Amino acid sequence: MSERNYRAAIVGTGGIAGSHARAIAAAGDRAALVAVADVDRGRAKEFADTWNVPRAHGSLTELLREERVDVVHLCTPPRLHTPQAVECLEAGATALVEKPPTLSLAEFDTLIEAERRSTAHVATVLQxxxxxxxxxxxxxxxxxxxxxxxxxxxxxxxxxxxxxxxxxxxxxxxxxxxxxxxxxxxxxxxxxxxxxxxxxxxxxxxxxxxxxxxxxxxxxxxxxxxxxxxxxxxxxxxxxxxxxxxxxxxxxxxxxxxxxxxxxxxxxxxxxxxxxxxxxxxxxxxxxxxxxxHTGWLAAVLDALDQGQAPPVTAGDARRxxxxxxxxxxxxxxxxxxxxxxxxxxxxxxxxxxxxxxxxxxxxxx
CATH class of the missing domain: 3.30.360.10 (Dihydrodipicolinate Reductase; domain 2)
Structure with a gap:
């Protein structure tokens, strides 16, 4: 199956976001970082300037409303992972969630249900x-x-x-x-x-x-x-x-x-x-x-998406x-x-x- 070019976004521009940006850059023509978001809009703009990202937003909601994205890298504090991943899934964007993916097993089951209702996927970053x-x-x-x-x-x-x-x-x-x-x-x-x-x-x-x-x-x-x-x-x-x-x-x-x-x-x-x-x-x-x-992990994610499959680490894997x-x-x-x-x-x-x-x-x- 031919490789696609995936439009990616990063939400949360703290320390780990740099690893995600480097992985996206290393993917070459397979992915492009088109937008970032952070509650600190100034920090988002600074991150965007560093990584030559076209647009910076003040929230995930704003980003999803104004951008067309295929995958969203969630690099936010753990308490935000579940609501933000659900929001991505409802918008048809695959959510790639930093660890720990949720605060509890019950929250994780909420993600599984949201994934079942969506055309997109959720995966945990366990590189x-x-x-x-x-x-x-x-x-x-x-x-x-x-x-x-x-x-x-x-x-x-x-x-x-x-x-x-x-x-x-x-x-x-x-x-x-x-x-x-x-x-x-x-x-x-x-x-x-x-x-x-x-x-x-x-x-x-x-x-x-x-x-x-x-x-x-x-x-x-x-x-x-x-x-x-x-x-x-x-x-x-x-x-x-x-x-x-x-x-x-x-x-x-x-x-x-x-x-x-x-x-x-x-x-x-x-x-x-x-x-x-x-x-x-x-x-x-x-x-x-x-x-x-993160580079090898993202390559595996893109390989799976090219084949129409759930990206690793899948919801079932992460739930265990x-x-x-x-x-x-x-x-x-x-x-x-x-x-x-x-x-x-x-x-x-x-x-x-x-x-x-x-x-x-x-x-x-x-």
Whole structure:
């Protein structure tokens, strides 16, 4: 199928918007950034001037009324994602939503319903799925070259100080939806899920150890997958030596990646099990220097749209990740093991990730 030229817009011109603008520019003739919007019209105009964008607007509503766009990149605070994505869908524009896509599982189901009523699509920006290392790992796994997945570790240990949380919408359930589980670790464990497949149950803890915020600043989970593989997941914003790392132990090899905000092939290592040295040879083919950023993700989005398909990460894919987040909080706050499918519409953890309330808030309010 021939490639189209997609008319793109960016809403929210803060820090992450630059990554989206660079990805659109890298798409060449496949996409054009035709408009931007921000509640701070001056900031929108400055961003437009920087990126040679023809028009700047003061709101999404204004942009959709005055522009013809195919895709809208939503780079706004999390509390705005659901209403803005619904507005895009109702206007027939595909919404590409930064993480976390919604504040709750219930809100995400609202997006799914809106997508069903629309000719357009909604997709979550989880770009680490599309780095060449992740693509190669999934290919080798699907081909059976690694044997069965047995064990994995997934670590997001970052550092965010008090100045970071001085931004009013950060660190609250009402505007950010959660702590590092929602806003930081989601990249790593979404990549984990894209490799290991559906999770089946989780046992977790969450704590507020050092930051004066409403949400957690640390969480940890033990996860079992439908395949039988098991994993540990750690999410932190209190770790001075920052790292993002994944380790997959298969029958025939250990595959690892360590990076911070984006990886290349050089960040991956493979350790074959005795007698399976050929795994290293398979892994070393087609070495790439490309980073796992927004550029590869947007290329995959445009490929899907060219074929008339929903762009990755689809609503179904992202819902499984969002359900895991809700289950992690439910397990951490109730002390119970939570299974996939257990967080139903009537659950307090479907309506808000805080659910029945964070334990530290209960102590504070006594």
């Amino acid at each position: 680490h799925r599309f780095g060449t290392g992740a693509l190669r790992l999934r290919r080798l796994q699907e081909a059976g070259g690694l044997g069965r997945p047995l064990l994995a570790t997934c670590v997001t240990q970052w550092y965010r100080d008090e100045a970071y949380y001085a931004v009013p919408w950060r660190g609250t359930w009402e505007s950010e939806g959660g702590g590092p589980t929602m806003g930081h670790g989601i990249h790593q464990f979404d990549l984990l899920f894209s490799v290991l497949g559906p999770w089946s149950e989780v046992t977790a803890v969450a704590a507020r150890r050092a930051r004066d915020v409403d949400t957690e600043d640390v969480s940890m989970a033990l996860v079992t997958f439908e395949s039988g593989a098991v994993a540990t997941i750690v999410n932190s914003v209190v770790s001075p030596r920052q790292t993002s790392s994944l380790r997959f132990d298969y029958e025939r090899a250990t595959v690892e990646v360590e990076h911070l905000y984006g990886y290349t092939d050089d960040d991956w290592t493979v350790t074959p099990a005795p007698g399976h040295e050929n795994v290293s040879e398979s892994w070393g083919r087609d070495h790439s220097t490309e980073s796992s950023g 990740t969002m359900e895991f987040i809700a289950a992690l909080y439910a397990s951490a706050f109730t002390g119970e093991r939570v299974r996939s499918g257990q967080i139903t519409a009537g659950s307090p953890f479907a309506r808000t990730m805080e659910g029945t309330g964070a334990p530290w808030e209960k102590v504070r309010n006594k």
